[in-house]
Amino acid sequence: MKPSVLQKTAHFTVLMMMLSFVLPVLAYAGTGFKDLTYKNGTVTGTVYSDVYSSSVTPSVYFYDPSGNYLGVTTATYTVYDGVYNYGFTLNNVSTFDYVQVYGPKGTGFNVADSVYQSVYLTTDPGNSGGGGGCCAGGGGGGSPSTGSESIQVGADGSVNADTLKSSFEKYDTVTLNLSGDSVSIPAKALESFASDTDKLLKVTNANGTYNIPLHVLKLSDLAAKVAVTVSELTVKITIAKADTATSSAVDAAAKQLGGSVLAQPVDFNIVGVGKDGKTAAPDFGSHYLSRVLPLSGSENLSRATGVLYNPATGKLSFVPTLFTDKQATLKRNGSSLYAVIQLDKSFADISGHWAQPYVELLANKLVVDGVTDTSFQPERSITRAEFAALVVRALGLEPSGSAGSFQDVAASDWFAGVVGTAAAAKLIDGYEDGTFRPNATINREELAAMVVRALAYAKAKPDVTPTEQAALLAKFKDSGTIVWAQHELAVAIHAGIIDGMTSDTLGARQDATRAQSAAMLKRLLVKANFINE
Template sequence: MKSTVFKKTAQVTVMMLIISALLPVLAFAATGFSNLVYKNNTVTGNVYTDNPYSVNTQVYMYDPNGNKVGSIPITSATYSVYEGVYSYSFTGTTVTRQTYIDLEEESQSVTGRVYDTTSNGNNNNNGGSGGGGGGGISNGATITVNSDGSIDANTLQNALSQYDIVELKLNGDVALIPAKALVNYVSDKNKTLKISSEKGTYTLPLYVLKLDDLASKLSTTVDDLKIKVGIAAVDETSTNEIATSATALGATVISSAVDFTLAAVAADGTTQNIDLGSNYINRTIPLSKEVDPSRTTAVVFDTTTKKLSFVPSLFTTTDGINEAVIKRNNNSIYTVIEMNKSFNDSKGHWAQGYIELLANKLVIDGVTDDSFQPERDITRAEFAALVVRALGLDQSNGSSSFNDVTSGDWFSGVVGAAVNAKIIDGYEDNTFRPNQSITREELAAMVVRALSFVGAKPEVSSSEQSDLLAKFTDTNKIVWAQNELAVAIQAGIVDGITDSTISPNTQATRAQSATMLKRLLTKVNFINN
């Protein structure tokens, strides 16, 4: 009898040792992922927990941008007496090497990541962790917004305490975000809200919100303040006006028009638009097809002038999902158009590709419908207009005090917008000289200031400046913009007229201007390469 007991005890001990060798040690974690495997576009694994989950628990899948791409139901659990946990298995198909998985069930939340790092396409990632931690960007929390836009402050605050990126899933057209839930996170550069619906998404980094200033302007407190984010379809009248404007340009509208709004709201309903300054934040609009980025652009619709204008935008296709990613420091109505513009006098020109690309994006215009005049000098006002368009700046609020710029001039708005963005300044006699041909030195200075405005200006030391300019034999002709030219060269935006000459005082041509603008837009990631 005793021998039998010892034998059975030994068998159990051996079995326990085998189990302990096969399973990850989970005793100190209440919940997590285990045995994650990615292979052939499929992820399999287990969710473990010390409390059983409901049958409705889902494992959610996200792409690297934080977009939810699917969900997987967990299946029946097995219970390990030795580990003291329930283990639920799941299998998700049609995933990529960089799919994030996230468990959401009532108050429980845990995130893991699946990716391929081995030659045979497998990667095992045992265990997981709840919350952010580790210094990386943590994704995963999703909060469903009520149809009236309301959001529970405690739920949002708890999500932000665990995750860097929190998705707010709209049931209607608006989210009314309680500011008091954001107070502890507005100084954290990683904390971001992603407001989403089938119409599009709005990515709101919390550091752009000056909550105390907004509350003061509305004569309220942060506790009573809400941040209103809207993603709404436009009405039929605006849709028709947009189509008419596109047709006049020779373009075709290829997406729905979406009205993105961002404002602060007091308890009495008073609103204050939020000024984003030079912060270019992302919005996305879904597209029904893959597009050619060289012939496609996102545009902003001006409801007053009924005109369409370029806005910085990238076009992506991920796992068959096509999107336009719009980058701008303002809010309005956006849509996407396609066009195929060319000029007879630019065919075969060295800058033809740049000219046609920017014409299709509404950054540059022809002198006529068929003529661009690539070798014609460009004026200071004309180039200021191009830079303002390239940055998607709002021209309606621009004003300047130059003696030779009046409100009736066609360039008044662009000059004012460029002054506000610190892209241009005038001469000592307080003139701008808008009709004077711009030199390559002046053009480089405007481009570098544009880089500075969007936070992409590279730093160039005195020694680096000397090295960058040393190969040119005519740098003694640079009047005042030595550093600006060096920075523009370092950024890959300006190069020499020849291998040994920079020609700083030569008048810049329309073709050179188009080339530098294209390089600027590529450098700051405002267009696809």
């Protein structure tokens, strides 16, 4: 190569290596790679663009895992399938774990169109290759790999059905790296894996990441909602920053609670789209999907919480959230606007109380309220309706518009929505006469039963055999006073959610207090992996 060409290549290499440390996969406008393979000393693939010029001659550069230059080749226009595709091949490549592919550059492609992706080596002639992003796992034929593969999605939000299907045939996890805010996925690419509980679709961009187990989409049901077959259905997934007005409303709602916003609201949304543009949301049932929001890393975990913003009411509500280094993982069974806020709430009458850390933690997570702004009344008994509301809140469920079928719960009652939601989720039972008795105080036996049902809803209920149940209850001399919830109390003890009143008394028939309720809810949330320890 001529000295001037070597100098330009060196500058390009430095630039791309610097960018690769900032973002593993870069894509701007409508440019990206697809169908990458690396086997038998040859790297092949396609670079695509949403613009076309007869004079386009994009150059693609190749580097080994240490950043050493391997070669350059020119991509040639092949086909238009919604974007303009340019195929390329580089032969005589030495054997590495993977090769880094940079580009394109050339007439019609400017610096802002540069992309970076890694392709992993495969020696299986029946395997189409790694084709993954920077973090893809190794390829493999036959049974699907437990690794993952990344696919770059251009600004138009389209993804090739055959490419996506092929990726899921090889890997249990496939990541779609979005250049824009959304991706439209042909459902036929996912249909073969619709009931496979191991298949996970990760959709990510600068705003956040959506983790979607394929089986929760219920593609047949979703297609029926928009009056098409699965092969005609499109699944649209959006991860978009909220508009200025919504962000301002979330900020105002946080300030009204005495808090501040740590992560601005992002709209995580999934809809099925029919041929006529009709849309419908999937029903996730009790399956909690994870969404990840980036953070600065300076948060106080005991004061921070993920929240859902309801535009209709202007209110914020608790979302089960785990905090790790510089990110929040929010878990919920529905799409909405999500943010992270920080509060510093306490009450004068819990200072020095044994339940103070439980109450403060859950108050800052919007799970428990005070009786007033300054008092919690920890030793006051709690009613059945009040505790139903707390459990619904702790699970991140939105109260329904239905009061359920209880004779003594009117649609105008403040607790109607939460009681209806709790009943629908099988968290509560009524009495034989058809009543719920919402204003009756709840005892520790009933409280334990509700908490255990909440564990079951969150798919975190431990198994307890009859032998284990007998052993767990035997150490309490008053276990004979338990009327009906022997199993639920044993499970609650086993899960570390309920303690005895003393070392050998359980107090199953005693009225539960607000302090005890807060303690049990905190333990429930930790056991369900809904909050940090």
